[in-house]
Each structure stands twice: as structure tokens, then as C-alpha cells.
Amino acid sequence: MAGIEVTSLHKRYPDGTVAVEHVDLSIGDGELFVMLGPSGCGKTTTLRAIAGLERQTSGDIRIGDTLVNDLPPAERDIAMVFQFYALYPHLRTRDNLAFPLRAEGLPKAEVEERVGEAARLMRLGPLLDRRPHRLSGGEQQRVALARALVRRPRAFLMDEPLTNLDAELRADMRTEIKHLQGELGTTMVYVTHDQVEAMSLGHRIAILNKGRVEQIGTPLEVYDRPASLFCAAFIGSPPMNLIEVELADGHLRSKSGLALTPPPNLPRDRSLIAGVRPEALEVTEPGAEGSVPGRVVSAEWLGDEIIYVVDHGDQRDVRVRMPLNVRFAADAPVGLRHTGGPPPVYDASTEELVA
Amino acid sequence: MAVSVNEAVSAGPAPDQRPPGRRRRGRGRVAIEVAVLAVLAAVMLFPVLWMIETSIKENRDVYAIPAKFFDFTITLDHFKDVFVASGGGPSTLSGSFLNSVIVAGVSTVLATVLGVPAAWAYSRFSVKAKKDQLFFILSTRFMPPVVVVIPIFLMYRQVGLFDTKLGLILIYTAFNVPFTIWMMKGFVDEVPAEYEDAAMLDGYTRLQAFWKFTLPLLLPGIAATAVFALIFSWNEFVFAIFLTSSDAVRTAPPAIAGLIGGTTVDWGLVAAASIVFALPVLVFSYLVRKHLVAGVTLGAVRR
Numbered sequence: 227m228a229g230i231e232v233t234s235l236h237k238r239y240p241d242g243t244v245a246v247e248h249v250d251l252s253i254g255d256g257e258l259f260v261m262l263g264p265s266g267c268g269k270t271t272t273l274r275a276i277a278g279l280e281r282q283t284s285g286d287i288r289i290g291d292t293l294v295n296d297l298p299p300a301e302r303d304i305a306m307v308f309q310f311y312a313l314y315p316h317l318r319t320r321d322n323l324a325f326p327l328r329a330e331g332l333p334k335a336e337v338e339e340r341v342g343e344a345a346r347l348m349r350l351g352p353l354l355d356r357r358p359h360r361l362s363g364g365e366q367q368r369v370a371l372a373r374a375l376v377r378r379p380r381a382f383l384m385d386e387p388l389t390n391l392d393a394e395l396r397a398d399m400r401t402e403i404k405h406l407q408g409e410l411g412t413t414m415v416y417v418t419h420d421q422v423e424a425m426s427l428g429h430r431i432a433i434l435n436k437g438r439v440e441q442i443g444t445p446l447e448v449y450d451r452p453a454s455l456f457c458a459a460f461i462g463s464p465p466m467n468l469i470e471v472e473l474a475d476g477h478l479r480s481k482s483g484l485a486l487t488p489p490p491n492l493p494r495d496r497s498l499i500a501g502v503r504p505e506a507l508e509v510t511e512p513g514a515e516g517s518v519p520g521r522v523v524s525a526e527w528l529g530d531e532i533i534y535v536v537d538h539g540d541q542r543d544v545r546v547r548m549p550l551n552v553r554f555a556a557d558a559p560v561g562l563r564h565t566g567g568p569p570p571v572y573d574a575s576t577e578e579l580v581a
Numbered sequence: 582m583a584v585s586v587n588e589a590v591s592a593g594p595a596p597d598q599r600p601p602g603r604r605r606r607g608r609g610r611v612a613i614e615v616a617v618l619a620v621l622a623a624v625m626l627f628p629v630l631w632m633i634e635t636s637i638k639e640n641r642d643v644y645a646i647p648a649k650f651f652d653f654t655i656t657l658d659h660f661k662d663v664f665v666a667s668g669g670g671p672s673t674l675s676g677s678f679l680n681s682v683i684v685a686g687v688s689t690v691l692a693t694v695l696g697v698p699a700a701w702a703y704s705r706f707s708v709k710a711k712k713d714q715l716f717f718i719l720s721t722r723f724m725p726p727v728v729v730v731i732p733i734f735l736m737y738r739q740v741g742l743f744d745t746k747l748g749l750i751l752i753y754t755a756f757n758v759p760f761t762i763w764m765m766k767g768f769v770d771e772v773p774a775e776y777e778d779a780a781m782l783d784g785y786t787r788l789q790a791f792w793k794f795t796l797p798l799l800l801p802g803i804a805a806t807a808v809f810a811l812i813f814s815w816n817e818f819v820f821a822i823f824l825t826s827s828d829a830v831r832t833a834p835p836a837i838a839g840l841i842g843g844t845t846v847d848w849g850l851v852a853a854a855s856i857v858f859a860l861p862v863l864v865f866s867y868l869v870r871k872h873l874v875a876g877v878t879l880g881a882v883r884r
């Protein structure tokens with residue numbers, strides 16, 4: 227087992243596409259590290275560079291203490307699970323699992339023992355003699371995971387391994403992967419564009435955008451204090467309300483007059499944007515204390531909560547998360563007020579967090 | 582709720598539930614279609630049928646007027662003549678067939694051995710000006726053989742390849758490599774690169790990964806491509822007649838053509854030789870018919 231150290235990674239494909247602009251990652255030994263970002267932001271490329279399947283244009287990659295820049299994938303002692311599983315179609319499950327071990331030249335008895343162990347861990351017993359095309363998507367995924375396990379590699383790399391599964395199975399597999407990683411204690415780099423997956427799995431999350439790291443932090447940090455407007459708009463569903471604010475007489479105020487608790491040490495001379503989570507706002511009766519007048523534009527009922535879209539006279543409508551016991555009709559006049567602590571505030575021009 | 586997608590989707594009407602009127606009309610149409618196709622087939626295949634008949638007729642029946650369709654005596658003498666010379670020993674024609682087998686076989690193997698790895702490389706790696714290169718490779722096929730045969734003839738005479746089997750093998754290989762590359766590139770594109778990635782992470786080199794994983798998945802494609810290459814080399818006439826002169830080198834197509842044109846033509850022999858010549862192509866096409874149409878991936882990859 228080993229940590230992974232990525233320094234100043236830059237990858238430019240021969241056709242000129244810059245997939246990774248500049249990425250620094252420091253992944254701890256035994257950590258479950260998630261890379262999250264929108265499509266095309268360079269997640270797969272970064273992962274493939276770590277695996278050695280793609281040669282970086284510049285930058286260093288260390289696995290454990292070894293500088294692996296010039297090592298072929300085979301010598302990096304890493305297992306990868308692909309979005310498209312890539313089980314060898316002409317081999318039965320059993321042989322798919324045994325394959326990497328035979329490549330290492332392990333004795334037969336040990337191969338069998340390890341295959342048996344991985345099969346037990348991933349509950350593949352009845353599937354061992356089937357070929358991939360006779361397995362369901364979820365089963366193929368379990369086989370792919372088992373194939374990554376058997377070799378007991380120094381690290382796992384997962385490239386959106388659950389994308390092809392339906393929602394229910396995905397949730398199950400998520401739990402399973404998290405449990406497995408905890409059990410084995412092996413470093414895992416997990417790539418996804420699904421923030422729920424990232425939040426529920428990761429010890430730490432790196433948010434990537436256009437080939438750069440926007441933020442690295444625990445799920446809580448990332449959720450509470452997104453490091454940039456991009457992260458603020460990316461994390462959470464619905465994401466933060468980005469509200470243009472001004473600092474006036476000790477208050478942060480939006481153009482509509484909505485008052486927010488100001489964080490300390492706000493710079494004065496810039497245009498600011500506050501990131502307000504939908505649960506940090508409240509829809510009230512019109513005229514309630516501390517509220518600004520507004521109007522319900524629409525209400526989206528999500529089972530255990532309602533998301534109200536409220537027009538409060540600002541350029542952009544805000545989304546408010548409310549419990550079920552408070553109901554407002556669409557178009558009803560309402561009040562809107564801020565209930566949470568100081569929100570993160572961003573510089574409108576640099577889009578960075580300032581306080 | 583466990584409703585499988587298949588069940589839900591395949592709920593369309595089964596053929597038997599069509600309204601009766603439509604079914605009757607359908608049946609009438611089928612009858613007409615069958616009749617038209619039968620007539621067409623008879624017309625199209627008549628030369629072939631006639632060739633088969635001629636090859637098993639005795640010579641006086643071949644020339645009989647009016648032509649004998651059914652009441653002739655069957656003989657296999659013509660087929661014997663194809664292989665055995667009149668004084669005993671192998672005939673010149675049989676030598677030509679052997680030449681054809683060697684030339685077509687070797688050139689196909691060469692084209693496959695050169696073309697498949699090239700196709701793999703073009704599919705998997707980023708090559709400078711890949712599109713232009715591929716177009717250039719294909720463009721060598723734009724020229725019909727007749728256009729280039731004269732310069733090639735002159736060159737071959739200079740370098741001593743004229744009237745050699747090697748010369749024919751080389752020119753056929755040169756013509757088949759582009760075709761192999763283009764056709765195989767399509768097949769390689771179909772095999773997900775992730776197999777090789779996975780294999781490389783499992784401890785294999787890139788070449789081993791290609792050899793052990795991609796190649797087996799490509800076999801149907803290779804078979805199909807090789808059969809096309811084989812058929813081209815086997816049937817090729819223009820180069821064969823221009824670039825060879827002796828019976829020892831001549832392949833079957835010019836040799837069979839040479840049977841026609843003397844003062845008398847032994848039509849029975851021509852017909853029998855043509856059938857012997859056509860047979861391997863038919864057999865091969867039949868053997869790989871499944872692969873000629875089948876997809877290559879075995880369905881393990883979900884996209």
C-alpha cells in the first residue's frame with residue numbers, strides 16, 4: 227500500500243487538446259480520494275496518467291516512494307476498474323479473476339486461493355463459470371472489482387465504475403465499495419461526476435474544472451465552504467444561491483434588501499457574491515420580521531421536503547429548501563429571510579473565496 | 582417493481598395478430614415475390630448452370646444442335662483433363678492451379694501479417710497526419726491495375742521480377758495491404774481499447790496485450806478480411822497475364838483464358854477448369870459467411 231503524489235501534472239494530447247492544465251494531488255496512504263468534476267474536466271486523463279496508460283506532458287507522479295514517470299503500467303502495481311468493466315469476453319469469471327495472477331506467475335494453488343477469496347468477498351460464487359455476456363451489469367461490475375482485488379495492488383483506481391448501473395444498484399455498490407476499501411485499507415482514487423457519490427464515498431474530494439483543481443477538502447469542507455464560484459455552483463442539489471451582495475452598515479445586503487450575516491474580515495472595495503445554501507434561507511409569511519417581500523415562482527415537491535423558487539426582486543430567483551409542514555401556493559406573496567450563519571463570500575471578478 | 586425492459590418493450594403485435602385482410606395480401610405478395618425472384622435467379626444463373634452442364638457433357642453433346650438440356654450422357658473426362666495431361670502426368674493447367682494457390686495464399690498471408698498490426702496501430706495510437714496517411718494508403722487502390730501494369734512491367738523486367746511467382750506475390754500483397762488495413766481498422770475500432778489497458782495493468786506489455794486479448798477478438802474480422810484478399814489475388818487477371826509468360830509461373834486465370842483462342846476450343850475443358858477455379862472461392866466464402874456479417878465484439882462491454 228502506498229500514497230500517491232501528483233505534482234504539476236500537465237497533459238496535452240497530440241491533437242493539441244489540453245486535458246489537464248495543472249494538477250497537484252497528495253493522496254494519503256489508505257485514503258479514499260475522490261476526483262469530482264464535470265464531463266471533460268480531465269478526471270480520466272489524470273487517472274490514466276497515474277496508471278501509466280497515458281504519458282503526461284510534464285509533471286511528476288509518485289506512488290509510495292517511487293517516481294513512476296517512466297514505469298509502464300505493469301510495473302506500477304496498481305489495479306484499475308473501468309467504466310466499461312473491460313472483462314475479457316472470452317474468459318469465464320474464474321479465469322478473468324485468475325488472469326492477473328497468472329501474469330505474475332503465481333503458483334496454481336495460490337491463484338486458486340486468492341480467486342476464491344476475492345469471489346467470497348464480492349459474493350461471486352455462482353457466477354464463477356459464466357462468461358461476461360451472461361452476467362448482468364451489476365454482476366459484471368462485481369467481477370471487475372474482484373479482478374482488481376485479487377492482485378492486492380498498492381492502490382485502486384476507479385473510473386466512474388458505477389455509471390452504468392441503475393440508481394438502486396449504484397447505491398448498494400457504493401456502500402459495498404466504501405466498506406471494502408475500509409476493510410482492505412488500500413489507497414483508492416475514485417473518479418466520478420456524481421456529487422452524491424463523491425460526498426458519500428470520499429474521505430477527501432478534489433473538485434476539478436477545466437484541467438485544474440478548484441478545491442480539495444473533506445466532503446463537509448467542500449459542502450460548507452466551496453473554494454470558488456465554480457465549486458459553489460457545482461456542489462449541492464440544488465446548488466448554492468449565488469447572490470450579489472454589498473457590505474453596508476455592518477450588514478451584507480442583496481440588491482433586494484435581503485440581509486445576510488457577514489463573515490469577518492470582508493474586503494470592502496470589491497463587488498461580492500455570497501453563496502447561500504437553500505437550507506440557509508427560509509420562506510415566511512409576508513412581512514415577517516427580518517424578511518424581504520417575495521413571490522413563490524414554483525414549488526418542487528421532493529418527498530420529504532419542498533424546494534421553493536422565490537422571486538425576491540433580485541436579478542436571480544433563489545431556491546429555498548423547506549420542510550413539508552410549511553406550504554405556500556405558487557404565486558403566493560411571501561417573505562424571505564436568511565437563517566444560517568455567515569455564508570461564504572466570493573470576489574465577483576476573481577471568482578475566488580474571499581471570506 | 583421488477584419489470585424488465587425487454588418485456589415492456591417487446592409488447593408490439595406478434596405477426597399472427599395482424600388483421601386477416603392484411604395477412605392475405607401479405608401472402609399474395611410473397612407468392613409474387615418468390616415467382617419474380619425465381620425467374621430472375623434462373624436468368625442470372627443460367628450461364629453458371631450452362632457451364633456446369635457443359636463440364637459434364639461429352640464433346641459431341643456440347644456441340645449438339647439443338648442443344649441438349651437433359652438427355653446427355655454424363656462424363657467426368659473434362660475434369661480429369663484439367664489435372665492430368667493427355668500422355669499421363671500432371672497437366673499444365675494443374676500447374677497453373679498450384680501457382681494460383683501459392684501466389685494467392687502467400688500474398689494473403691503477407692497482407693494479413695503486415696496489415697493487421699498496421700491497422701491496430703492506426704486505430705490505437707495517435708499518428709501524425711493519420712487521416713492523410715490513411716487516405717494515401719487507400720489511394721493506391723484508386724488506380725485500376727491496367728493503368729499501372731505497364732510501368733510495373735518495365736520495372737519488373739529491370740529488377741528480374743518479371744515472370745516470377747515472387748513478383749506476383751509482391752504486387753498482390755501491395756494491393757491487399759491497403760485493403761487489409763482499412764477493413765481491419767474498422768474491426769479494431771470495434772474492440773474497446775480498455776481490454777488492452779486492463780491487460781497492461783495486469784502485468785502485460787502492450788504487444789502482449791494486443792497478442793493475447795485484442796487478436797483473439799479480431800479473428801473473425803481477420804478471417805473475413807483474408808478471404809476478401811484471397812479472392813482478389815485468386816481472381817486477379819490483368820497483372821497475371823502481363824507479368825508472367827511461362828507456363829511454370831502462370832496462374833489459373835490467364836491459363837484458363839489461354840484455353841480459348843486456338844483453332845478449336847475444348848469447351849468442356851474450359852467449363853471444367855472454370856468450375857475447379859470457382860470452387861475454392863465458393864467454399865471459402867461459405868466457411869466464413871457467418872464472420873462476413875457478424876459483429877466482432879462478444880458483448881461483454883456495455884456502452
Ligand SMILES: Nc1ncnc2c1ncn2[C@@H]1O[C@H](COP(=O)(O)OP(=O)(O)OP(=O)(O)O)[C@@H](O)[C@H]1O
Nearest residue numbers: 239241243245264265266267268269270271272419
Ligand atoms: N485521446 C485523446 N485525444 C485527444 N483529446 C482527448 C483524448 N482523451 C480525452 N481528450 C480530451 O481531454 C479532455 C479531458 O478528457 P477526460 O476524458 O480526462 O475527461 P473526464 O473528466 O474523464 O470526462 P468524463 O466525465 O466525460 O469522463 C476532453 O476535452 C477530451 O475531449
Ligand SMILES: [Mg+2]
Nearest residue numbers: 269270271385
Ligand atoms: Mg472520464
